[in-house]
Amino acid sequence: MSSTEPCRIACVGASVTFGRGLPNRREQCYPAVLQRLLDERYGAGGCEVRNFGYSGATAARVSNEPYWQTPSFTAATRFEPHFVPLMLGTNDAQFANVSARRTLARDLADLVEHFRGLGAEVLAADPPPAFPPVAEIDFDALRDEVRPTVRRVAVEIGAPLVDFFSPLEDARAGFPDGLHPTAEVAEKIAQIAFGALEPLVGRWLGR
Template sequence: MKKFYISLLGILLLMSSCSPVKIACVGDSITYGSGIKNRDFLSYPRQLQKLMGKRYDVRNFGVSGANMIKKGNKPYWQEPEFKAVKEFKPNIIVLMLGTNDTKTFNWNTNKDEFVLDYNAMLKILKELNPKTTLYIGLPPPIFENRWSMQKDVLKFEMLDILKKIASDNHIKTINFYGFFLDKSNLLPDGVHPNAEGAKLMASEIFKVLKN
């Protein structure tokens, strides 16, 4: 009986010492869940948490309006969420920035900085945890040119740039752009997925992570 309790105690201690796999969702308002009622429960990171289960800790590090270019109007680099990501030291990172970089006052002036700054952020994120796995999200289409965003810049320039960055860094992409092309109804304002769209995003990431 004594051996039994010792063995049971060992199992319980082992179970308690198992840390959850940490997933960081890094991005802008699409990641944050702007426009989604009850975004605290229905943003894509929260819905991904439900799919992944208790062995995973999924955090939302989305910042509305954030862009990648350091000289942009709201660089993610300067946001407290970026510091929080680094402190979190995630095992898995889904990085999706670029939509706000298409804004006229960001892209038309500083587009040559985009690749340099993106690669610099990837370097930092890779070094947070020796076993960190990175994924680059290709942003959903911009169906309407709102808030100075340029849908043609995303379609004809940024997508190719992001694919090359991913290829150069041996990082897999998650193609939300192609996924939403025939689902414009799930982006009511032409930019941000609604709760149903966020659910589908979570499902796509879940499939990638489980493969």
């Protein structure tokens, strides 16, 4: 707990975190909305939220776009966050990543442990829904392999699991291309993240 520095929150993820498809992603992406919600709750300067989303990123290390090898991973590490909402997995369900999924559980756990090693508390995310047709995504693998793996890993390593799926599973119209949310849905994603983070941040800030 510290009163001399802001609570640093690193939003780690792929294109939904990055804000792909939004008219004004810098203001409408969920990390930006989360910053505003935390400012309203704790006052400006209490928290610093940064967006470390990287479009196409996976949790698996040997895939077509491993988060491990992105500039966002390097930047998030240098940020030395106190809290990390980690929203990866949808891209692990791409047809191109069928072999990479064999190590998904281990790689996801290692990614959580990487940020824990920096002193951060990591919140694992069951990612928002995706809706067919999306040519790259194996929806059976997303449902039967990836999501269960994320949930299982969270339990096994004791990471809080934030459910971004169930509250939005009927919001097909809010994902125009099947993957990326509208600004309205991005705000709902931020509200879910805020609900999970608020008590943790409040404890950290001593409020």
